[in-house]
Amino acid sequence: VQLQACGGGLVHPGGSLRLSCAASGRTFSRYFMGWFRQAPGKEREFVAAINWSGGSTYYADSVQGRFTISRDNAKNTVYLQMNTLKPEDTAFYYCAAKDDTGFTYTRAVQYTYWGQGTQVTVSS
Numbered sequence: 224v225q226l227q228a229c230g231g232g233l234v235h236p237g238g239s240l241r242l243s244c245a246a247s248g249r250t251f252s253r254y255f256m257g258w259f260r261q262a263p264g265k266e267r268e269f270v271a272a273i274n275w276s277g278g279s280t281y282y283a284d285s286v287q288g289r290f291t292i293s294r295d296n297a298k299n300t301v302y303l304q305m306n307t308l309k310p311e312d313t314a315f316y317y318c319a320a321k322d323d324t325g326f327t328y329t330r331a332v333q334y335t336y337w338g339q340g341t342q343v344t345v346s347s
Contacts, residue, residue: 224254228243228341236345239306242341244300258272259319261315267317285311291304292304303316315341317339320335
């Protein structure tokens with residue numbers, strides 16, 4: 224599957240952005256989808272994930288209550304709605320996919336397919 228992320232940009236603290244990740248190539252609904260981010264000089268970290276149906280979602284503690292992951296299988300797209308953004312949310316954001324086998328995947332090494340990333344900058 225090929226993944227294409229978009230929606231990043233520059234936003235003031237407290238603002239919002241919605242990232243999108245469009246998938247092509249294989250049946251999107253078979254995939255467990257995740258969002259990760261990587262800031263300069265730091266390791267890639269888990270942000271949020273969603274199972275194949277959208278019925279189960281998972282969040283890093285740092286974004287819980289501020290970010291919402293969702294998916295539209297008819298549009299082959301996963302979204303990350305980011306509200307109340309903070310400067311520490313600044314990073315490159317990546318979407319990733321893995322065959323959904325019923326387990327929860329929050330580590331980058333568990334994912335098979337990656338998008339190219341989109342930059343999110345939170346600054347005044």
